[in-house]
Amino acid sequence: MRRIAAALAAAxxxxxGASPAPHLLPDQAVIDGPAMPAxxxxxxxxxxxxxxxxxxxxxxxLHTPLFSDYAEKHRAIWMPPGANAPVGRDGVPDFPVGxxxxxxxxxPDWNGGRPVETRLLIRRxxxxxxxxxxxxxxxxxASLAIAGRRIxxxxxxxxxxxxxxxxxxxxxxxxxxxxxxxxxIVPIGPKANNLDFNGADxxxxxxxxxxxxxxxxxWDDPKSGSLHDRxxxxxxxxxxxxxxxxxSASNSGLFLRWTDPVNVNYGIGKRxxxxxxGSGGMDFAVAPGDPAHSxxxxxxESLDPGIAMPxxxxxxxxxxxxxxxxQWIAEMPKASH
Amino acid sequence: MRFPGLRHAATLCxxxxxxxxxxxxxxxxxxAGTPDANExxxxxxxxxxxxxxxxxxxGTWTLTDGLSLDVANVTVRGAGAGEGGSILDxxxxxxxxxxxxxxxDDVLLTDFAxxxxxxxxxxxxxxxxxxxxQLRVEWTGGxxxxxGAYGVYPVESTDVLIDSVFVRGASDAGIYVxxxxxxxxxxxxxxxxVAGIEIENSFDADxxxxxxxxxxxxxxxFDLPSLPQQGGHNVRVFENVVNDNNTANFAPAGNIVxxxxxxxxxxxxxxxxxEVFGNVFDQNGTANVMIVGYRYEHKDPKYQPLPKAIVVxxxxxxKAGYAPAFEGGGMIAAAMGGxxxxxxxxxxxxxxxxxxxxxxxxxxxxxxxPRSEAKPTPVDLSRATxxxxxxxxxxxxxMEAKVK
Numbered sequence: 001m002r003r004i005a006a007a008l009a010a011a012x013x014x015x016x017g018a019s020p021a022p023h024l025l026p027d028q029a030v031i032d033g034p035a036m037p038a039x040x041x042x043x044x045x046x047x048x049x050x051x052x053x054x055x056x057x058x059x060x061x062l063h064t065p066l067f068s069d070y071a072e073k074h075r076a077i078w079m080p081p082g083a084n085a086p087v088g089r090d091g092v093p094d095f096p097v098g099x100x101x102x103x104x105x106x107x108p109d110w111n112g113g114r115p116v117e118t119r120l121l122i123r124r125x126x127x128x129x130x131x132x133x134x135x136x137x138x139x140x141x142a143s144l145a146i147a148g149r150r151i152x153x154x155x156x157x158x159x160x161x162x163x164x165x166x167x168x169x170x171x172x173x174x175x176x177x178x179x180x181x182x183x184x185i186v187p188i189g190p191k192a193n194n195l196d197f198n199g200a201d202x203x204x205x206x207x208x209x210x211x212x213x214x215x216x217x218x219w220d221d222p223k224s225g226s227l228h229d230r231x232x233x234x235x236x237x238x239x240x241x242x243x244x245x246x247x248s249a250s251n252s253g254l255f256l257r258w259t260d261p262v263n264v265n266y267g268i269g270k271r272x273x274x275x276x277x278g279s280g281g282m283d284f285a286v287a288p289g290d291p292a293h294s295x296x297x298x299x300x301e302s303l304d305p306g307i308a309m310p311x312x313x314x315x316x317x318x319x320x321x322x323x324x325x326x327q328w329i330a331e332m333p334k335a336s337h
Numbered sequence: 338m339r340f341p342g343l344r345h346a347a348t349l350c351x352x353x354x355x356x357x358x359x360x361x362x363x364x365x366x367x368x369a370g371t372p373d374a375n376e377x378x379x380x381x382x383x384x385x386x387x388x389x390x391x392x393x394x395x396g397t398w399t400l401t402d403g404l405s406l407d408v409a410n411v412t413v414r415g416a417g418a419g420e421g422g423s424i425l426d427x428x429x430x431x432x433x434x435x436x437x438x439x440x441x442d443d444v445l446l447t448d449f450a451x452x453x454x455x456x457x458x459x460x461x462x463x464x465x466x467x468x469x470x471q472l473r474v475e476w477t478g479g480x481x482x483x484x485g486a487y488g489v490y491p492v493e494s495t496d497v498l499i500d501s502v503f504v505r506g507a508s509d510a511g512i513y514v515x516x517x518x519x520x521x522x523x524x525x526x527x528x529x530x531v532a533g534i535e536i537e538n539s540f541d542a543d544x545x546x547x548x549x550x551x552x553x554x555x556x557x558x559f560d561l562p563s564l565p566q567q568g569g570h571n572v573r574v575f576e577n578v579v580n581d582n583n584t585a586n587f588a589p590a591g592n593i594v595x596x597x598x599x600x601x602x603x604x605x606x607x608x609x610x611x612e613v614f615g616n617v618f619d620q621n622g623t624a625n626v627m628i629v630g631y632r633y634e635h636k637d638p639k640y641q642p643l644p645k646a647i648v649v650x651x652x653x654x655x656k657a658g659y660a661p662a663f664e665g666g667g668m669i670a671a672a673m674g675g676x677x678x679x680x681x682x683x684x685x686x687x688x689x690x691x692x693x694x695x696x697x698x699x700x701x702x703x704x705x706x707p708r709s710e711a712k713p714t715p716v717d718l719s720r721a722t723x724x725x726x727x728x729x730x731x732x733x734x735x736m737e738a739k740v741k
Contacts, residue, residue: 147379150401150431168432172383173405173440183440183463245565251462251492251516253564264563264636271633272591273564276456276486276509279591295591305403306455306485311434 024054028080032098040133040142045102049140051115058205061196062189064219064233067318070157071105085206091192091213099123101187107155114139117169121187128185130175147171165315174312177248178241188241231328234321267296277306288332297325362388369396382406390414393423393449400425403433409441415449418473423449435460445739447471460490467491469499470740476506480529482587487513498736500524509594510535516566521730531588532557538564542572543730553586554601555579560608562640569608573727580619598623598662607631609645612727619655623662630685630704642704643686648723650691654679669713690718
């Protein structure tokens with residue numbers, strides 16, 4: 001059985017493989033084992049000496065991504081030969097043991113576009129493990145930074161604004177703060193309604209339910225959905241990993257999942273719970289028709305750690321995202337309050 | 338568990354190595370003042386294993402990022418919370434919503450200080466059996482609206498002990514316990530916060546032998562709507578010193594504590610079965626004890642906004658009510674000879690006051706009647722029979738053993 005699976009995987013690789021290079025595969029023993037290797041290369045996920053994932057991995061993007069200081073993210077997924085993630089009717093894949101989700105962060109105009117850090121989310125028999133790696137100066141390998149680190153970077157955002165920030169590579173615990181459900185680590189991004197393989201065949205890794213899963217809109221593409229739905233997609237991706245009844249912000253009572261009803265627990269007319277300075281002297285998270293008195297927006301536009309949301313992963317304001325939410329609140333009928 | 342004798346410990350280590358079981362508890366020492374102290378300390382908190390102690394060196398730690406602990410049964414121990422101790426200084430904090438976040442069970446935090454965080458001081462979420470012991474959380478510039486919200490902040494936890502903690506300067510609550518169960522707050526000092534000690538949306542709490550002084554409000558027992566855990570009940574506030582809570586309210590508007598009148602001793606809002614007894618009250622300008630309903634509009638059909646079965650008995654009342662900081666308070670005080678009685682009830686729900694002092698009711702029969710319709714009159718709330726006294730809170734022995 002295992003041999004057939006391996007042969008099948010090899011055949012698949014050949015079928016899609018334009019590369020004449022040997023068909024390198026990740027080191028499954030390291031992936032499945034208990035170790036936290038000091039070097040990223042130990043996993044064999046990248047072409048040796050580079051930050052380019054092996055062709056055996058499946059690259060993907062998201063319709064609506066999490067904002068991370070305007071970083072460009074390169075995502076790819078690996079599952080061991082023969083393994084496959086069945087996608088539930090809710091769009092959530094059931095990833096097999098041995099899965100690795102790889103996400104590299106960089107800026108096109110910084111350090112020659114080479115990634116600054118790569119985060120791994122590994123599905124081991126014991127559960128998911130999150131490991132942050134920071135790329136070495138020569139760009140050939142990356143080193144484990146379990147406690148995170150601040151790295152000075154400079155870049156321009158799409159509107160031409162120059163930034164010089166102390167970019168925060170999260171520590172292992174902070175990975176979990178966002179990737180937490182009932183106290184366990186889970187992936188956030190790769191759900192069928194948000195995954196985009198840009199035309200590539202994903203059937204080697206995913207098996208889909210018969211029923212089509214409607215995609216989430218692209219937050220910045222009005223053709224992909226209404227203002228309301230694009231704002232909801234933005235909130236779902238940027239906030240709901242914590243703001244759900246089993247997430248890190250469960251105690252706030254603010255729940256922003258794609259499936260949550262847009263009511264008081266979605267912030268509409270919701271008074272601050274434990275916001276402290278985050279209230280900005282305002283009464284409501286979202287005051288319909290009145291973005292200037294909606295502290296959800298105030299927190300999104302702040303860089304003060306005592307005010308800013310999300311609490312981790314942001315040293316810049318996402319102006320375009322805030323503009324979307326401002327318009328959403330401005331156009332919200334006051335009567336819905 | 339402690340293992341006396343090196344030889345015994347060594348044997349255990351060998352056995353552990355062969356059985357791949359947990360190694361014997363170890364101490365990970367981290368030094369203050371090194372350039373990478375932040376990263377080294379965070380690393381220690383990540384690499385610690387259950388049973389381990391992370392030992393903080395003496396000195397001032399200059400930290401730029403929030404710390405977090407997610408390993409069960411770890412002790413974080415410093416060299417003291419005062420001068421010469423282990424001072425975690427977050428004045429230059431660039432990220433994270435708090436100074437230290439604990440998300441694992443059976444953790445002991447002891448003998449260190451957290452100062453000047455941008456957000457909350459120490460937060461623990463879903464961290465059962467947590468012990469906060471001999472800690473200081475302080476905003477050293479005193480009361481300022483730019484200070485962080487909560488000093489110590491356990492939330493969504495079962496079995497919480499806060500013992501011998503000092504908190505000063507929180508722009509919301511110094512000691513805040515939210516949406517938790519089975520709680521003891523004792524022998525602690527809360528000063529110059531908006532709320533000294535606050536028990537919110539929580540069940541079964543004993544708050545005793547604390548000093549709440551020079552806050553806006555000394556000790557608050559609250560319940561708020563639209564939250565995962567609500568219906569706060571069974572809270573005993575006893576044998577505390579609650580005095581001189583006359584610091585002008587400096588909470589950011591919008592937050593519930595921004596509505597606490599300056600000069601409040603104990604404030605009970607929308608809870609049931611709360612006992613306030615054996616406390617020493619003095620110099621609280623609005624009232625020593627206030628009992629009110631939740632009067633904001635809300636859309637939560639499950640929420641119960643009235644105070645019910647609140648018992649006030651056997652307290653000592655010094656001077657109070659001489660500067661009532663609510664609308665029309667000054668006029669009422671003037672009409673009553675310069676001060677209102679030390680116990681104030683808004684008239685909604687029910688309360689029993691056995692203390693031999695006056696009680697002023699605003700006669701607002703429910704939370705819908707606007708405050709403008711208040712008809713303040715003295716009332717006697719001593720005639721009803723109080724419900725059976727609440728039992729004392731018992732914490733697991735493992736927690737009490739940690740502070741002995």
